Amino acid sequence: xxxxxxxxxxxxxxxxxxxxxxxxxxxxxxxxxxxxxxxxxxxxxxxxxxxxxxxxxxxxxxxxxxxxxxxxxxxxxxxxxxxxxxxxxxxxxxxxxxxxxxxxxxxxxxxxxxxxxxxxxxxxxxxxxxxxxxxxxxxxxxxxxxxxxxxxxxxxxxxxxxxxxxxxxxxxxxxxxxxxxxxxxxxxxxxxxxxxxxxxxxxxxxxxxxxxxxxxxxxxxxxxxxxxxxxxxxxxxxxxxxxxxxxxxxxxxxxxxxxxxxxxxxxxxxxxxxxxxxxxxxxxxxxxxxxxxxxxxxxxxxxxxxxxxxxxxxxxxxxxxxxxxx
Amino acid sequence: xxxxxxxxxxxxxxxxxxxxxxxxxxxxxxxxxxxxxxxxxxxxxxxxxxxxxxxxxxxxxxxxxxxxxxxxxxxxxxxxxxxxxxxxxxxxxxxxxxxxxxxxxxxxxxxxxxxxxxxxxxxxxxxxxxxxxxxxxxxxxxxxxxxxxxxxxxxxxxxxxxxxxxxxxxxxxxxxxxxxxxxxxxxxxxxxxxxxxxxxxxxxxxxxxxxxxxxxxxxxxxxxxxxxxxxxxxxxxxxxxxxxxxxxxxxxxxxxxxxxxxxxxxxxxxxxxxxxxxxxxxxxxxxxxxxxxxxxxxxxxxxxxxxxxxxxxxxxxxxxxxxxxx
Numbered sequence: 001x002x003x004x005x006x007x008x009x010x011x012x013x014x015x016x017x018x019x020x021x022x023x024x025x026x027x028x029x030x031x032x033x034x035x036x037x038x039x040x041x042x043x044x045x046x047x048x049x050x051x052x053x054x055x056x057x058x059x060x061x062x063x064x065x066x067x068x069x070x071x072x073x074x075x076x077x078x079x080x081x082x083x084x085x086x087x088x089x090x091x092x093x094x095x096x097x098x099x100x101x102x103x104x105x106x107x108x109x110x111x112x113x114x115x116x117x118x119x120x121x122x123x124x125x126x127x128x129x130x131x132x133x134x135x136x137x138x139x140x141x142x143x144x145x146x147x148x149x150x151x152x153x154x155x156x157x158x159x160x161x162x163x164x165x166x167x168x169x170x171x172x173x174x175x176x177x178x179x180x181x182x183x184x185x186x187x188x189x190x191x192x193x194x195x196x197x198x199x200x201x202x203x204x205x206x207x208x209x210x211x212x213x214x215x216x217x218x219x220x221x222x223x224x225x226x227x228x229x230x231x232x233x234x235x236x237x238x239x240x241x242x243x244x245x246x247x248x249x250x251x252x253x254x255x256x257x258x259x260x261x262x263x264x265x266x267x268x269x270x271x272x273x274x275x276x277x278x279x280x281x282x283x284x285x286x287x288x289x290x291x292x293x294x295x296x297x298x299x300x301x302x303x304x305x306x307x308x309x310x311x312x313x314x315x316x317x318x319x320x321x322x323x324x325x326x
Numbered sequence: 327x328x329x330x331x332x333x334x335x336x337x338x339x340x341x342x343x344x345x346x347x348x349x350x351x352x353x354x355x356x357x358x359x360x361x362x363x364x365x366x367x368x369x370x371x372x373x374x375x376x377x378x379x380x381x382x383x384x385x386x387x388x389x390x391x392x393x394x395x396x397x398x399x400x401x402x403x404x405x406x407x408x409x410x411x412x413x414x415x416x417x418x419x420x421x422x423x424x425x426x427x428x429x430x431x432x433x434x435x436x437x438x439x440x441x442x443x444x445x446x447x448x449x450x451x452x453x454x455x456x457x458x459x460x461x462x463x464x465x466x467x468x469x470x471x472x473x474x475x476x477x478x479x480x481x482x483x484x485x486x487x488x489x490x491x492x493x494x495x496x497x498x499x500x501x502x503x504x505x506x507x508x509x510x511x512x513x514x515x516x517x518x519x520x521x522x523x524x525x526x527x528x529x530x531x532x533x534x535x536x537x538x539x540x541x542x543x544x545x546x547x548x549x550x551x552x553x554x555x556x557x558x559x560x561x562x563x564x565x566x567x568x569x570x571x572x573x574x575x576x577x578x579x580x581x582x583x584x585x586x587x588x589x590x591x592x593x594x595x596x597x598x599x600x601x602x603x604x605x606x607x608x609x610x611x612x613x614x615x616x617x618x619x620x621x622x623x624x625x626x627x628x629x630x631x632x633x634x635x636x637x638x639x640x641x642x643x644x645x646x647x648x649x650x651x652x
Contacts, residue, residue: 080622160589164622167586174501260493263486296406296490
């Protein structure tokens with residue numbers, strides 16, 4: 001472990017609907033260790049906050065460090081965040097509304113805590129720790145249970161006037177498409193998120209569709225994960241392949257739209273779905289996006305998958321602490 | 327005329343598919359005079375460039391000024407522009423490709439010429455000359471023959487990596503919608519631009535649809551203008567009203583998407599279609615946009631029509647000269 005890590009550690013936390021991942025970093029954003037525990041959102045916000053604090057302390061302990069060596073904690077929450085107050089405005093996957101996450105955690109951890117939307121933090125992590133040649137304008141698009149994005153303009157996170165910019169998952173691309181959780185029809189998220197993909201598969205299976213997935217997981221597909229889709233496709237399941245092709249095509253249209261709107265230097269695509277199905281999805285996403293965007297907005301724009309995977313969020317959390325405590 | 331105008335005049339030019347409008351401004355962006363002539367794009371680029379130069383000189387002469395008192399000319403072109411070189415990359419409504427507009431005009435006018443995309447210039451004009459309380463982040467959306475936008479972030483024009491950001495007209499919102507000139511289906515522009523509206527009306531009339539428009543203009547509707555639609559609606563034409571309601575609803579969905587993506591402080595809507603049909607369209611646009619956007623991205627965001635009308639482009643041209651020659 002480098003010397004400065006002993007006095008200046010940064011902690012990043014990725015808070016998801018199913019798991020909490022905490023990582024400890026030195027000031028060059030090298031990960032020194034990480035701990036993952038389940039979120040248990042059904043136990044209520046107080047219990048989840050206790051678990052986040054425990055996960056942070058366990059990570060520090062794993063690395064034989066103490067909280068006094070921690071400069072701060074940066075945490076990404078799956079929803080809308082008031083970054084000034086460190087308040088989670090709304091996080092549907094956790095069932096949270098208007099929660100003072102910063103205050104509660106600072107009381108327990110006695111170090112500064114910074115809260116940001118998870119996709120914005122993922123993007124910050126990719127920008128700072130993965131991309132060597134810093135792009136001027138970067139768009140990070142993340143496909144998980146939901147779909148969100150982070151925007152970096154002129155090397156700085158762009159968050160809009162309420163801090164809520166980047167809700168690309170609720171860009172309508174098929175006005176007559178399936179209903180979205182937000183109440184609209186045909187949002188990007190209602191067409192290509194993990195939830196949308198699973199819903200399409202489960203609906204087809206209920207109608208008698210044959211698939212290797214039921215052999216692997218049983219008829220109810222209760223434990224279905226993105227990785228299972230990859231396994232089924234690689235074992236020749238044409239039905240699952242078609243579902244994933246379709247999601248990739250919708251994603252390509254959304255990425256083409258965003259290329260036309262932003263004309264960024266780099267578009268990074270990540271999230272659990274893409275991490276598991278990059279090989280299957282990315283070529284289709286890129287092909288459709290470039291076909292759909294105007295030549296002038298697509299030319300020279302790089303489209304790539306993040307290599308950070310699950311670590312993007314915790315890395316971004318560490319970057320946030322670094323930027324906020326400079 | 328203020329004194330400094332005699333030594334420091336700024337000229338803005340709005341180059342459209344059908345007309346060239348030039349305006350002369352003092353350094354406080356007060357318009358001192360303007361001249362409008364037709365574009366005659368069919369006569370070819372050389373002739374159009376001659377006409378732009380003539381229009382600029384006529385405007386100067388109208389105000390009893392001379393070109394030696396002109397600090398520069400800012401011109402908005404309907405298409406993709408390389409602002410560094412002042413080159414029009416592609417302007418489909420003029421039939422232009424790869425045209426050195428800056429160089430050619432500077433030779434004729436002997437003052438500095440700056441070229442920008444027309445919608446970006448409209449937005450700059452609104453930002454600088456219309457909005458007293460400067461919004462931090464502004465989106466200008468303009469519905470004319472086509473649809474385009476200008477983006478201002480942190481008070482500065484955002485143009486992307488190739489200078490082509492803001493192509494919101496080619497955001498797909500109805501994946502199965504009508505074909506767009508760009509080759510995609512269901513672009514915003516293919517659903518709500520003047521061209522889309524006229525196409526829908528003419529197709530329905532061909533199929534026998536009754537409308538006051540044919541009484542006003544004859545069966546071929548050859549001289550149809552946006553203002554005629556307003557007149558027909560105000561005289562009770564339910565068919566035209568429905569067509570315009572539909573275009574406004576599509577626009578509302580597009581604006582909702584952009585609110586989710588940008589969460590700007592202000593969204594200004596303009597262009598020939600909205601200038602003529604503001605009363606009919608704006609309430610629908612705003613209602614649908616706010617219904618479609620997430621509460622967190624819509625809250626506090628102001629949606630308004632520009633009061634500058636046709637003058638937005640020339641005002642923006644003057645602002646561009648001011649910014650480039652500071």
